[in-house]
Amino acid sequence: MSEAEVVDPVDSAYPGNFQELFDADVDGLLDAPEKPKKVTSSDRLERAFLEVVEFRRAHGRIPSSTTREIAERKLGARLDGILANEEKIAALKRLDEFGLLEVPEAPASLDDLLAGDDLDLLGDEFGLLDVSDLPVRKAPNSPDSVAKRKKSVEFDQFEHLFKTKHAELAEGAVTLAAFRGLPTVQEGRFFVLNGIMLFVAEVGETKTMVVGGKAEPKQRLRVIFENGTESSMYRQSLSIRLHEQEGQAIVRTGVEDEEIFDADKESGHIYVLQSLSDDAQIAGIKDLYKIGFSRNSVEQRIANAANAPTYLMAPVEIVADYRTYNLKPSALEHLLHRVFAEVRLDITQIDTKGRKYDPSEWFVAPLKVINQAINMIMSGEIVDYVYDAETQQLVERG
Structure with missing residues (x-):
């Protein structure tokens, strides 16, 4: 064989250029593995919402944030948090196959609200909307007296307190007792209202307000609920709700009332x-x-x-x-x-x-x-x- 006919064994085994090499890789052996995609906050939000959607698909109803079932309650609280944020609603709209994020027009009256409840969304098992046996109270002159629950932006500072208290209940270190009245509503106390644990984080300064034509001392509270919401209701208002809804106090086991002192007879x-x-x-x-x-x-x-x-x-x-x-x-x-x-x-x-x-x-x-x-x-x-x-x-x- 002449020198011109000598063939390089490497050249004979592989194509003449890299493009030919890639084209010949029909099994994709030379494909570079894809780098894992970084999980963004948007991804986490979508995954969280899709869990709520899956619950709706499986049960035919939206999850409740007030049920005793912990898994469902977490989903319900998650949906409440989403509905309170317009940016989250806009970001998730394309995934909302059941209309969970649709905010209906506000009814003109309570009668309109109840009449339009076709899905019985107001028929909650714990009677949160039932005010039939609340005392008839005269409305104060100041609109500042009305407090609504809102999402607690600092809930992470309180969440561990609820976990600790639930652990103490499970161990028997603390127990549930009958609510003993307004004097027991003090800063640092835990109560249970309609199956939801709450924590009195702060008791505000005493202010005198005119209620029903007479002056009454009032104290605003900062009340944190274990479902991630909080309220600035008055101390007297919390007491009334605990009375009416048969709320309970969380007290040390063996101590009938934490407000009993040595000097009491x-x-x-x-x-x-x-x-x-x-x-x-x-x-x-x-x-x-x-x-x-x-x-x-x-x-x-x-x-x-x-x-x-x-x-x-x-x-x-x-x-x-x-x-x-x-x-x-x-x-x-x-x-x-x-x-x-x-x-x-x-x-x-x-x-x-x-x-x-x-x-x-x-x-x-x-x-x-x-x-x-x-x-x-x-x-x-x-x-x-x-x-x-x-x-x-x-x-x-x-």
Whole structure:
């Protein structure tokens, strides 16, 4: 073979240029791997919203931010946060296949709002929109008195507090107890309202406002809710809602009330009893309860109920038992008689010796309202309220 015919073995094995080499790579072996795309805040926002969309697809409804189901509640709170931000709504509009981001026109009235609730979005299981049993309160002269919940921009500073408190509840270090009234609404306290834990982060300065024609001291609160919202409601407003919605306080296990101090003296028990009488005149009365006071245990007090006209000459059942401190029995009796005067039972009993007796501590009112009144008596709030038999609510005195 001549010198001109010598062939370079490399040239014979591979194409003459790199383009030919790439063109011959039909299996893509020479393709450079793509660099992973950096996840942006927009990507995270879209992924978060798509989880809400997937929940809507799977369950046929939007997630609730007030449910006890933690996973759903997180999605509901996430959607609430998106709806509160116009920029996020605009960025996610193209992904909104169910119209979750559509903001309807504001109704002209409450009736229009309820009439237009075709999907029953207002029928929440915890009754957050049910104000039927709230006390009738006169509106203050200042519009500054109204506080609405808003997204808490500093929630990351409080989130760990809620996690710690839930852990303490699980361990039994703290427990849930009945709400004890306005004096217990203090900075640093935790409460549960409609299944949602809240934290009183700040108590503002006392300001005097004219409410219903009379001056009242008011304190604004900064209340943080575990769903990532906050409110600047008045201290009295939070107390009323905790009363009405049967809210609870989070207290140390073994301590009945965190507001009890060494100098406080236990004065006895306020109790609520229900009659077990088989007398048709008594048994036929709905919501009939005895509210009384005892220095000793309630069990000792009712031991002879079947033979005592004050207990309607029949056995009774203990419905509620509140331990009280620094309370004068005479003051309690006076308050109870005044608050529930309109619905005091009017009946005459005859004791075992044939003597007539008119029991004075039996009242016809829902148990929920009675419990509310007792809590308000112990906190001192009751002085401005009376019971309205028609609405079955505690209302402010006119």
